[in-house]
Amino acid sequence: MQRHLISAADLTRDDAVLILDTAEEMARVADRPIKKLPTLRGRTVVNLFFEDSTRTRISFEAAEKRLSADVINFSAKGSSVSKGESLKDTAQTLEAMGVDAVVIRHGASGAPYRLATSGWIDAHVINAGDGTHQHPTQALLDAFTMRRRLVGRDAGLGQDLAGRRITIVGDVLHSRVARSNVDLLHTLGAGVTLVAPPTLLPVGIDTWPCEVSYDLDRTLPKSDAVMMLRVQRERMNAAFFPTEREYSRRYGLDGDRMARMPEHAIVMHPGPMVRGMEITAEVADSDRCTVIEQVANGVSIRMAVLYLLLGGAEFAAKNAPAVTPARTTEEK
Amino acid sequence: MSKILIRGAKVLGGEPQDVLIDGATIAAVGRDLPADGAEIVEAGGKVLLPGLVDLHTHLREPGREDSETVLTGTRAAASGGYTAVFAMANTFPVADTAGVVEQVWRLGKEHGYCDVRPIGAVTVGLEGHKLAELGAMHESAAGVTVFSDDGKCVHDAVIMRRALEYVKAFDGVVAQHAQEPRLTEGAEMNEGVVSAELGLGGWPAVAEESIIARDVLLAEHVGSRVHICHLSTAGSVEIVRWAKSRGIRVTAEVTPHHLLLTDELVRTYDPVYKVNPPLRTERDVTALREALADGTIDIVATDHAPHPHEDKDCEWAAAAMGMVGLETALSVVQETMVDTGLLDWAGVADRMSFQPARIGRAEGHGRPVSAGEPANLTLVDTAYRGSVDPAGFASRSRNTPYEGRELPGRVTHTWLRGKATLVDGKLT
Numbered sequence: 067m068q069r070h071l072i073s074a075a076d077l078t079r080d081d082a083v084l085i086l087d088t089a090e091e092m093a094r095v096a097d098r099p100i101k102k103l104p105t106l107r108g109r110t111v112v113n114l115f116f117e118d119s120t121r122t123r124i125s126f127e128a129a130e131k132r133l134s135a136d137v138i139n140f141s142a143k144g145s146s147v148s149k150g151e152s153l154k155d156t157a158q159t160l161e162a163m164g165v166d167a168v169v170i171r172h173g174a175s176g177a178p179y180r181l182a183t184s185g186w187i188d189a190h191v192i193n194a195g196d197g198t199h200q201h202p203t204q205a206l207l208d209a210f211t212m213r214r215r216l217v218g219r220d221a222g223l224g225q226d227l228a229g230r231r232i233t234i235v236g237d238v239l240h241s242r243v244a245r246s247n248v249d250l251l252h253t254l255g256a257g258v259t260l261v262a263p264p265t266l267l268p269v270g271i272d273t274w275p276c277e278v279s280y281d282l283d284r285t286l287p288k289s290d291a292v293m294m295l296r297v298q299r300e301r302m303n304a305a306f307f308p309t310e311r312e313y314s315r316r317y318g319l320d321g322d323r324m325a326r327m328p329e330h331a332i333v334m335h336p337g338p339m340v341r342g343m344e345i346t347a348e349v350a351d352s353d354r355c356t357v358i359e360q361v362a363n364g365v366s367i368r369m370a371v372l373y374l375l376l377g378g379a380e381f382a383a384k385n386a387p388a389v390t391p392a393r394t395t396e397e398k
Numbered sequence: 399m400s401k402i403l404i405r406g407a408k409v410l411g412g413e414p415q416d417v418l419i420d421g422a423t424i425a426a427v428g429r430d431l432p433a434d435g436a437e438i439v440e441a442g443g444k445v446l447l448p449g450l451v452d453l454h455t456h457l458r459e460p461g462r463e464d465s466e467t468v469l470t471g472t473r474a475a476a477s478g479g480y481t482a483v484f485a486m487a488n489t490f491p492v493a494d495t496a497g498v499v500e501q502v503w504r505l506g507k508e509h510g511y512c513d514v515r516p517i518g519a520v521t522v523g524l525e526g527h528k529l530a531e532l533g534a535m536h537e538s539a540a541g542v543t544v545f546s547d548d549g550k551c552v553h554d555a556v557i558m559r560r561a562l563e564y565v566k567a568f569d570g571v572v573a574q575h576a577q578e579p580r581l582t583e584g585a586e587m588n589e590g591v592v593s594a595e596l597g598l599g600g601w602p603a604v605a606e607e608s609i610i611a612r613d614v615l616l617a618e619h620v621g622s623r624v625h626i627c628h629l630s631t632a633g634s635v636e637i638v639r640w641a642k643s644r645g646i647r648v649t650a651e652v653t654p655h656h657l658l659l660t661d662e663l664v665r666t667y668d669p670v671y672k673v674n675p676p677l678r679t680e681r682d683v684t685a686l687r688e689a690l691a692d693g694t695i696d697i698v699a700t701d702h703a704p705h706p707h708e709d710k711d712c713e714w715a716a717a718a719m720g721m722v723g724l725e726t727a728l729s730v731v732q733e734t735m736v737d738t739g740l741l742d743w744a745g746v747a748d749r750m751s752f753q754p755a756r757i758g759r760a761e762g763h764g765r766p767v768s769a770g771e772p773a774n775l776t777l778v779d780t781a782y783r784g785s786v787d788p789a790g791f792a793s794r795s796r797n798t799p800y801e802g803r804e805l806p807g808r809v810t811h812t813w814l815r816g817k818a819t820l821v822d823g824k825l826t
Contacts (some may be wrong), residue, residue: 153713174715175586175597176667183666184711197715199597242597269602270594 070182070191071371074202074250079226082254086210087223088370089363095132096366103369105377106135109166114156115194116142116172121337122194122204125361126169129368135376138165153177154186161187167376168192175199175242190375198240204336205246207367209254211360212291215332228255233285235261235317236295236344237306239268243336244295248276261285263317265306266297282317286326293334294319294344310343320346324354332356401425401436402816407446407777409767411743414443419773422815426769439811441777447747449481449512449774449812451754451763452724453544453573453651454627454699457483457514459505460498461490466704466794468502471724472511474702474793476819478724479776479809481512482755482763483702487519488549494519494530496538503540511819512812515760518542520561520572524550529561536568543759546573548627549674551609553579558613562622571649571757573625574613576634577675581605586714588661588676596664598714601676603631610634614641614648623647625757628701630656630675632685639694649757651699652686654723654730659683659799669710669717670799673703690749691740697754700727704795722793726786728778729805736780737806743780762815776820777811784808792825 068076077085095101111130115123123139130137140160157168167190170178175197182191195201213222216230232251238244238260251258258276260267271278279285286292297317299310307313314320319333327333333345333355341347349355402419409415409427416431417424452475458466466474468485475483485502487493493502499516506514518535522528524547535542545565552558552574561572582605587593589600610626614637617624626638629650641648655673660680663671671677689695703720710717723730731750735741741749755764765771785804788796812820819826 152708152711153716154711172713174713177713177715179667180713197597245595245597268594269589269600270591273591274594 069375071202071375072179072182072191072193073200074205074246077202077250077253079253079255082206082209082250083224083226085206085367085370085374086213088374089210089366090219090223092369092373093363093366095369096362102132102134104134105373106130106133109376110136110138110164111167111169111372112138112140112160112165114140114160114168114170116170116177117195118143119171119195121361122171125364126194126368128365129372132365133369133372135372153181154184157181157187161189165189167372169194171195173197192371192375195242197242199242199245201242201246202250203364203368203371204243205250206371207360207364208247208293208334208336209250210363210367211334211356212332215356216290216330226254227251230256230290231259231288232256232291232293233259233261233289234293234295235282235319237266237297237301238262238271238295239266241295247293248274252276259285259289261317263307283323283326286323287328289327289331291332291334292319292327293336295336296338296340297344299340299343314343318344318346319349321348324349324352334360337361401434402439402813403431403433403436404439404441404446404777407441407444408743409446410747411445414441417446417767417775419813419816422773424767424769424771424773427767439777444810445743445778445780446767447479447743447776447778448751448765448767449763449776449814450479450728450750451758451760452480452483452700452702453697453754453758454548455483455485455702455724456488456704456720457485457502458489458704460501465706468505468514469509470792470794471702471704472506472509472514473825474722474724474791476511476812476814476825477792477809478726479728479778479812480724481774481776481812481814482515482760483512484515484517484544484758486548487517487546488524492519492523493517494522494524496531496534499535499540499542500538510814510817511825512814513760513763515544515758516540516542517544517546517548517573520545520547520552521557526550526552526554526557529557529564532561532565532570533568536570543568543570544573544625545570546575546627548573548575551575551577551579553609555612555616559616559620562617562624563620566622569759571623571625573627574609575627576606576609576613578605578609586672587664588678590661590679592661592664596667598664603633603678606631606675607633607637610637614638614646617648618644618646623649626650628653628656628675628699629686629695630678630682632682635685635689635694639689642694649696650694651697652690652695653701654698654727655721655799656686657683657690657734658730663799667714669712669714670721670797672714672717672719673721674719687734687738687740690735691745696749697757698727698731698750699754700724704793705797706795710797720797722791722795722798725791725793726798726800726805728809729807732780732807733805773813773816775813776809779808779810780806782806782808
């Protein structure tokens with residue numbers, strides 16, 4: 067593992083599998099009456115959020131607290147940042163207070179990379195979403211969800227997603243989730259197909275390690291998982307598509323379309339969903355939809371990332387959190 | 399003024415000769431000229447060029463004296479071998495009246511490091527709606543001949559047409575910053591493979607090319623000349639080449655950084671590489687070099703754009719666009735054009751002195767190195783190689799993309815009308 071987690075593209079297959087396996091260990095903590103590990107006792111983690119994101123912030127916070135870290139939440143709104151303080155000064159101020167890791171969400175692509183590489187601070191940097199660039203923990207929790215559902219909770223340990231066919235549908239152009247997922251799923255051996263109207267695919271996409279299609283109906287039967295991306299209604303004002311109605315008709319997932327997916331295939335969504343736009347209530351509330359699981363898995367993944375980055379060097383069985391024995395009771 | 403004898407200089411890269419300066423004028427060029435009491439400068443095989451002329455400099459004064467002033471900017475120019483710079487109009491206040499351009503011109507004259515030729519704004523406040531008083535700026539002491547809203551595009555086709563027509567009355571030229579505004583909303587870097595990966599807003603080549611195509615056709619229609627600022631794409635080269643083949647009076651410039659750097663550097667998210675127009679691809683760089691060599695692109699202009707440290711020591715989105723360039727331009731041109739065999743030193747003199755002076759009608763600049771001509775000269779140690787150290791810049795700003803990079807060539811002397819502004823690499 068590296069010092070920082072900035073981009074899903076930085077992870078090797080073995081790194082990623084290690085994180086997923088560690089997250090399985092962490093998930094077992096959630097099943098215990100006392101959902102807490104002492105691992106990061108005495109370490110301080112700041113959640114530095116320049117962009118509103120309640121769910122991601124809460125997910126990181128839950129993960130940090132379950133690992134017994136001291137948690138500081140910093141929201142740019144109403145802070146010195148809104149009075150013109152720079153990212154550099156904010157980060158250095160926080161580090162002076164003894165922060166070991168910075169979880170950063172920022173509206174500008176590359177802000178976490180700058181923070182990690184500019185020599186401004188020494189703390190570990192974890193990217194919690196930057197602009198339209200990357201959201202690596204989202205990709206990891208998505209891969210975790212897929213591995214559990216498609217390979218199996220225990221059968222999946224040590225495994226990647228080789229040969230699985232993943233379809234990602236929607237606003238790829240503005241999506242850090244799509245970018246992170248393409249990188250990570252490719253690393254894990256899955257075949258990815260992006261489906262979107264041509265206006266919502268970036269120029270230059272041809273070098274990405276994935277297929278691109280404009281036709282959802284032809285892609286669905288060949289999918290083991292279908293990930294629907296949020297499409298903001300405002301996009302139609304910039305002529306990315308004519309109307310909401312036309313978007314849902316061509317690219318939305320409804321019951322009829324879901325029926326064309328293989329029986330084992332799952333429906334995923336990073337949230338927040340825009341019901342009636344990219345996904346109908348019928349699909350969102352169906353058993354095949356993993357939205358709620360993804361949220362739960364997000365905490366496990368973030369625990370694993372924090373544990374591996376801050377907890378020291380190699381993650382080996384003997385250093386594993388003291389929940390390993392529980393696995394045997396949960397086989398099958 | 400006393401006499402100066404430059405001994406053994408390769409004039410425009412030719413055989414070593416002596417050049418005698420008497421007062422403000424070149425008195426003689428030849429072999430073994432008698433010293434005759436003149437101060438001797440041993441050129442020792444260095445290349446002697448006519449003083450360089452930059453058609454595109456941001457001096458920032460008035461308004462942003464924290465990044466550059468006329469004094470620091472002209473000192474940087476002299477360090478880089480320039481004897482004349484055209485100062486862009488996007489100051490605060492905007493150089494859209496005779497008063498502002500006269501102030502900038504006067505400051506340049508007082509400091510005496512290089513001639514400052516102010517560029518007047520095309521439209522009031524660079525807003526693109528109403529023509530500025532172009533005639534008044536031309537008639538002012540500053541004698542403005544080049545007009546530009548640089549930093550912004552004159553995007554309204556009617557305003558552009560009128561400006562092109564209007565300046566014909568006094569042989570002016572409009573220098574267009576070609577950037578279709580709607581196609582570049584939220585643009586942060588070249589649109590392509592790298593922007594797709596980095597998730598940065600794309601600045602498509604077509605936003606430049608479509609404006610150039612429109613403007614060469616407008617220039618043809620109204621019989622005016624038009625100048626294209628910082629041309630940056632292979633497609634733009636083709637359009638300008640086509641326009642010239644039709645006899646349209648278009649001229650174009652390329653910056654040193656677009657001759658050397660590509661958008662791959664943006665992968666570092668280091669805002670020192672953030673510039674407008676953005677760094678393009680390898681294919682564009684190759685096309686630009688070829689176009690400069692074959693004359694499709696007429697000149698090299700620096701687009702010297704100083705910014706204070708804090709405007710670059712931040713995340714990409716928050717950073718200002720632009721790079722300083724006056725003190726590294728000649729080295730980058732040597733690296734990309736001379737050392738590659740694309741251009742000889744006579745060609746460099748043409749692209750960096752003769753042509754920019756001609757386009758901007760800068761009298762007394764861009765003249766041949768021969769007897770009777772004004773002694774605007776620069777001496778270049780072309781054998782030198784060294785890494786760029788911004789700490790040594792005369793510019794007030796340090797936002798160079800070449801820090802630590804090894805580049806060839808070093809300007810050792812610059813003379814402005816016979817007066818040394820740079821001696822042995824040190825400003826006078």
